[in-house]
Amino acid sequence: MKISRMIHAIDLHACGEPGRVIVGGVLDVPGETMFEKMCYLETQADGLRKRMLREPRGYPAANCNLILPSSNPEADAGFIIMEQVEYPAMSGSNIICVTTALIETGMLPATEPLTHLTLEAPAGLIKVEAEVLDGKVKNVTFENQPAFAVHLNETIEVPEFGDVTVDVAWGGMFYVIADAEKLGIELIPDRAGEITRAGEMIKAAAREQLPSVHPENPDIYGVTICVMTGTPSSESISAKNAVVVSTGQLDWDRPATWTGVLDRSPCGTGTCARMAALYARGELGLNEAFHHEGILGTIFTGKLVRETSVGDQTAVIPTIRGQAWVTGIAQYIVDPDDPFPDGFTVGDIWGGAMDTPLKHE
Numbered sequence: 001m002k003i004s005r006m007i008h009a010i011d012l013h014a015c016g017e018p019g020r021v022i023v024g025g026v027l028d029v030p031g032e033t034m035f036e037k038m039c040y041l042e043t044q045a046d047g048l049r050k051r052m053l054r055e056p057r058g059y060p061a062a063n064c065n066l067i068l069p070s071s072n073p074e075a076d077a078g079f080i081i082m083e084q085v086e087y088p089a090m091s092g093s094n095i096i097c098v099t100t101a102l103i104e105t106g107m108l109p110a111t112e113p114l115t116h117l118t119l120e121a122p123a124g125l126i127k128v129e130a131e132v133l134d135g136k137v138k139n140v141t142f143e144n145q146p147a148f149a150v151h152l153n154e155t156i157e158v159p160e161f162g163d164v165t166v167d168v169a170w171g172g173m174f175y176v177i178a179d180a181e182k183l184g185i186e187l188i189p190d191r192a193g194e195i196t197r198a199g200e201m202i203k204a205a206a207r208e209q210l211p212s213v214h215p216e217n218p219d220i221y222g223v224t225i226c227v228m229t230g231t232p233s234s235e236s237i238s239a240k241n242a243v244v245v246s247t248g249q250l251d252w253d254r255p256a257t258w259t260g261v262l263d264r265s266p267c268g269t270g271t272c273a274r275m276a277a278l279y280a281r282g283e284l285g286l287n288e289a290f291h292h293e294g295i296l297g298t299i300f301t302g303k304l305v306r307e308t309s310v311g312d313q314t315a316v317i318p319t320i321r322g323q324a325w326v327t328g329i330a331q332y333i334v335d336p337d338d339p340f341p342d343g344f345t346v347g348d349i350w351g352g353a354m355d356t357p358l359k360h361e
Contacts, residue, residue, distance in 0.1 A: 003333045007052065009064075010101040011328040015298035016264035019097030019324065020052060020064040021079075023105060032071055034078045035122040038087045039219075041066075041080060047342045049082040054343030057332055060084065060247045060261045060350055063091070065098050067107070070120040076108055078120035084261075085246045086224055089123035090145060090172030092268010092300065092320045099128050100137040100324040110135065121145075123172055139323050144269070146308050146315035147171045147276035151210050158205045166202065168210050169280075171273030171318070173225050176206035180228040180242070187230035187242045189295055196260040199226035199244025215311030227270045232293050240293040241274065243267040247350050265322070266294035271302045272318040279304055279316050286316075298322075 008024030026048070031037035041048065051057060052064040063083050070078035079098050081091045102108045103115060110132045117128040123145045131139040151168040158164045167177040178199075180187055185194050203226040214220040225245060232240040243263035263270070271292045278284035290302040304316040334341045 002336050004336055005051075005334045007048075007332040009052075009330050009332060010105060010326060011330060012097040012100055012324045012326050014093035014096040014100075014265050014268075014324040015294060015300065015322050016296040017093040017267075018062050018264070018327075019094045020058075020062065021098055021101040022052070022064065022066045023101060023107060026066055026068070028068060029066075029080070033122075034068070034070065034080060034120045035089070035217075037068060037078070038080050038089075038122040041082070042087050049087070050342040051334065052332065052343075053082060053084055054345055056340070057343060061245075061264060063094055063097075065094050067098065067102070072120050072125065074118050074125060075120040076117045077102060080122065083245065085248060086173075087122070088173050088224075088269070089220060090121045090126070090269055092142070092144070092172070092271065093263070093265045093322070093324075094268075095119065095121065095126060095128065095142050096140040096268065096320075096322050097324045099130055099140045099142070100326065103130055103132060103137050104135065104326060137324065139321055141319055141321040142268075143305070144172060144272050144318050144320065146310050147272040147318050148310055148313050148315035149277045149280035150174070150212050150313070152277065152280060154210055156202070156205045156209045158201050160201065161198070164202060164205075166206055166210075167277040168206060168212050168223060169273035169277040170212075170214065171271070171276060172269030173273075174212045174221075174223045175225050175227050175243075175270055175273040176203055176210070176223045177227040177229060177274060177277055178202050180230045185228070187228060187240055187295060192242075192262050192295070195228055195242050195295075196244050196262055199228050199242075200246060200260045202226050203244065203246070215313050225270070227267070227274055229274070232291075233297060236291065237293045237299065238289075238291045239274065241266060241270060242295045243270045248345070262295050264294065264296055266292040266298060266300040268300060268320045268322065271300050271320055275302050275304055275318055276316055280314070 029037040
């Protein structure tokens, strides 16, 4: 067997959402900041993302993170987030997985019962507190970069649904937020196909009709993800959501390909965006616990700890608390004769992300 491009990774899930963490095999990436490193990967070295997330090493709901050294003296480490159609500036479930991997593998020293870290994401520095017992990370709480609402109670035209009222908010990505029940869709796993299709259509319409640009970084723009809201399963839970993540670009001429996938967790940055929108409406105050339920019934607990500003935009600082579990330790390789070194997608499960497979002569 010939071995090349070996990647060492820890596989985890955060409240259901898979988050692979690359801990070896990539020494560094050009760039001074994690944002610059992210841009380099996106424009010059996207093969790593494709190889780790597409088949045969990945699948539509997979995420991957690359741990890198940070040049910021305040940071203990840096990381880049890789998803199916984008490199997000920040992700809650992924930072929970990254923190857990760093501590449980011993890459960073742990102090029990609480370990405090500062990690550099492309969005900036993120303060993290991990609850550790006997070397096991029991919970991770992170203080996110500022979240803010950019559009409230806007009406957009969505094919098949007509006029849909939505919010758009930043929580680490630009999220469009819509009420699933007003569309006649219940947030249960059995209706995941309907949820994802509706979410993809709403996302595409919002991206076209509601321009959104980050006030401090014009290179970050446009709605890329959708939060579908619904009624929680009990009175002790603040709200329920299902976040729709794209697996490819929408083809308006092929609506049957609008599938996407659901975030299996309650979604960390989606929770931040939802809280920011509620705060802007006057429906959520500072230091109120916000228990957010995901499609599997798992919970992230959020809180808005203080008000701030981003440019001339009123914003809030959110925290998110959740847990991750290690599911495996793996070494991924590329055989020099492999006809699919960067993986592939097929339309039966990837919908609009379908590629034309390479032909093996």
